[in-house]
Amino acid sequence: MKKNIAIAMGGYSNEHRISINSGNVVYKNLDRSKYNPYRVHILQKEWFVVADDDTPYPINRSNFTVTIKGKLIAFDCVFNTIHGTPGENGLLQAYLELLGIPQTTCGFYQAALTFNKRDLISVLKPYGVKTATNYFLNKGEEVHPEEIIAKVGLPCFVKANKAGSSFGITKVKNEDDLIPAVKTAFKEDDEIIIESFLDGTEVSVGVVMYEGKILALPVTEIISENEFFDYEAKYLGKSQEITPARISEEQTSEVQEAAKLIYSKLKMKGFTRSEFIFHNNQAHFIEMNTTPGLSEASILPQQSLAAGISLQDLFGNAIEAAI
Numbered sequence: 001m002k003k004n005i006a007i008a009m010g011g012y013s014n015e016h017r018i019s020i021n022s023g024n025v026v027y028k029n030l031d032r033s034k035y036n037p038y039r040v041h042i043l044q045k046e047w048f049v050v051a052d053d054d055t056p057y058p059i060n061r062s063n064f065t066v067t068i069k070g071k072l073i074a075f076d077c078v079f080n081t082i083h084g085t086p087g088e089n090g091l092l093q094a095y096l097e098l099l100g101i102p103q104t105t106c107g108f109y110q111a112a113l114t115f116n117k118r119d120l121i122s123v124l125k126p127y128g129v130k131t132a133t134n135y136f137l138n139k140g141e142e143v144h145p146e147e148i149i150a151k152v153g154l155p156c157f158v159k160a161n162k163a164g165s166s167f168g169i170t171k172v173k174n175e176d177d178l179i180p181a182v183k184t185a186f187k188e189d190d191e192i193i194i195e196s197f198l199d200g201t202e203v204s205v206g207v208v209m210y211e212g213k214i215l216a217l218p219v220t221e222i223i224s225e226n227e228f229f230d231y232e233a234k235y236l237g238k239s240q241e242i243t244p245a246r247i248s249e250e251q252t253s254e255v256q257e258a259a260k261l262i263y264s265k266l267k268m269k270g271f272t273r274s275e276f277i278f279h280n281n282q283a284h285f286i287e288m289n290t291t292p293g294l295s296e297a298s299i300l301p302q303q304s305l306a307a308g309i310s311l312q313d314l315f316g317n318a319i320e321a322a323i
Helices: 016-029 091-099 108-115 117-127 145-152 175-186 231-235 249-265 299-306 311-322
Strands: 003-010 035-042 047-050 056-060 065-068 071-073 077-080 134-138 156-160 170-172 191-196 200-210 213-216 220-224 239-242 271-279 282-289
Touching: 003 016, 016 035, 016 311, 035 056, 047 065, 077 091, 077 311, 091 108, 108 117, 108 282, 117 134, 117 191, 117 249, 117 282, 134 145, 145 156, 145 175, 145 191, 156 175, 170 175, 175 191, 200 249, 200 282, 200 299, 200 311, 213 249, 220 299, 249 271, 249 282, 271 299, 299 311
Parallel strands: 003 035, 003 077
Antiparallel strands: 035 047, 047 056, 056 065, 065 071, 134 191, 156 170, 156 191, 200 213, 200 220, 200 271, 220 239, 271 282
């Protein structure tokens, strides 16, 4: 019997359109001989299923079911493609766990932890994971530019702590630009992280649970046309993404093992994509995405195809692992 799969897409953040692109790719590539896929838009004001004729049918949030043309549909699994809240920060995971509905990403604790850049690097440091030097700041606290620069140096990056797709990030080159960058970051979140600049090759490593084993996918090298891998570079073609990365076999092994170590130590599930920069010839961890982009232009699908895994197999394996 075919399984009913809810493809959760949208979300409440600035990333909702990106998420819908990802969700539509999953919808297109699921094996119809095994699954009945449904596009579930989870938006701040309403949750609904979009039928093939574009008619919206509201989701019953008390049990995550939908009634379409008089037929009640319950879901065997949720394929989570939401970037940002509530799908990447643990809220959706916790809700589905309470309902007993399997979903394809990590658990609610891991999602909340990895969505919080500051907490994540604090947890990983005891495992020997190298990161940039960082400075934490909360909204309402007094900003001391001299103190910040003394710790992290210039240039540095000012980031919203809990935001994705490079929203709220500024590269600061001089002290006068620090306060405006802090204000920009606080538009996205009430916590920010200020990091030292790491000069070197930036790479991305997808890790998936595939056929019961933790698998590191081929490494992608990222070359941004802009100052860094920002929104334009990620989604508007302002970057080169080279898979496999033009790094040595030793560097490839180092960064893949680091990504697998993080996946294992955090007890992850589903797909992750971790970003690193080779600074002084050593891999420094930047961040982890637990609902990485799955559109045709996204990095993880590129890596999957380079590994010889079709998107149909990749997505189907995620569903079977979750169930």
